[in-house]
Amino acid sequence: MPKTLTENFVEQFRLCKVNAGETVAVIAELGQKTEYVESAVAAARQLGAGVLVLHASSLSNPMLPPYQPDGREVAPLLAAAGECDFVVDVTVGGLIHSDVRTRITGNGKRMLFVAEPNDVLERLMGDENLRRTVEAGGRKLRAGSTLHVTSAAGTDLTADISGADLPITHQWGYVDEPGRWDHWPSGFVACFPHDRTAEGRIVLQPGDALIPWQRYVQDTVTIEVEKGYITRISGTGTDAHVLDDYFRAWGDDEVWATSHMGWGVLPHARWSAFDVYDPRSLYGQELRSTAGNFMWSTGSNRFADRETPAHLDVPMRGCTVEIDGVAVVRDGALVEQE
Incomplete structure (x- = not known):
């Protein structure tokens, strides 16, 4: 029987060695992918970790120009994420090529990007x-x-x-080492x-x-x-x-x-x-x-x-x-x- 999104997040977070002594940050865009945000929070709590959600108004890039980045939200976002042990990116476009990602992992934090539908996440779980x-x-x-x-x-x-x-x-789809980024x-x-x-x-x-x-x-x-x-x-x-x-x-x-x-x-x-x-x-x-x-x-x-x-x-x-x-x-x- 297929697992729920929360159940898959729990399994993934175990691969990422999330534990009760850690704090998890979930980076999201306001009003977007709310089910991923809720499942990530629920999974962190099931594993005993602390968790906070960092909502930005928009961090994704458009498919075509014009594009004018607004960096005003980045500094406070980084400050909050910097206090956490494990960062989950559920933004729409991902922070893959962003300075946000490199500054988070550069401080030794584990960071995971999640974007695919639930059954894809389950079927392609890493090992x-x-x-x-x-x-x-x-x-x-x-x-x-x-x-x-x-x-x-x-x-x-x-x-x-x-x-x-x-x-x-x-x-390989999970992060279990300091400073590592991956995409599940x-x-x-x-x-x-x-x-x-x-x-x-x-x-x-x-x-x-x-x-x-x-x-x-x-x-x-x-x-x-x-x-x-x-x-x-x-x-x-x-x-x-x-x-x-x-x-x-x-x-x-x-x-x-x-x-x-x-x-x-x-x-x-x-x-x-x-x-x-x-x-x-x-x-x-x-x-x-x-x-x-x-x-x-x-x-x-x-x-x-x-x-x-x-x-x-x-x-x-x-x-x-x-x-x-x-x-x-x-x-x-x-x-x-x-």
Whole structure:
């Protein structure tokens, strides 16, 4: 029998090691996702933790400009969250690329973002096996020098990932260590290649995904990348025009930049999610995490001091991902890792 949202929050909070000696902060937007706020509060109380709710009037970014951030609520929000041990982000758009997130985790706080429908949260709950798989992928990235992605459709992209300081994102869906951020649910590993080093061509095929638009690609699109930036988008269908129009709308060179790159490892995540569910009810995490997908992104990269509200994640099927010539994903399927 399916669990209630509160029951799933309790299970998740146990994975995050919430205990009676802690205080939990729930960051939300006024009038939004109230059932998540109530379930997070109820779960914290069931585990004996103290809990407070921090409501901001709005923290989410729009899909299109104009966008003028109002930072007046940030300082008091950070002050309150800084007094807590565990921070739950249930805002609509998430604080993933926000200074709020980095300042909270930078102070050693655990932080979890929650956005998907209840049955997705339950079906894709993380565990130790998933964590080991993600960490193994991170070790391969850490030891590598060059990321090379190819596909039968014509993708041929390289990026410099050398050096012990390479920023790597490990997402297995829960946070049980100080200073860690994650997104429930999750199951992928990604890195931020050295800025301005990505070179080559990305060829999107029908069935690839565009997030947060929450839809599948309909037409073949060719994207040229030079020195880490998209320089040309071409194709005979609608998608090429729509992507080009979206980037141009911002009037900001930084929206054309490539950002993180990685692959999904979650075996229970299904590519069909955008058709099975109302896609606008999803945050797209299931597509990001599907085992064997190659996912790359545009725009924001805090490690390159690049902040822009325009950000796309693009999971792709059928790619081969190699690190220094050794495949971790081959034709869209995970290569067994040691």
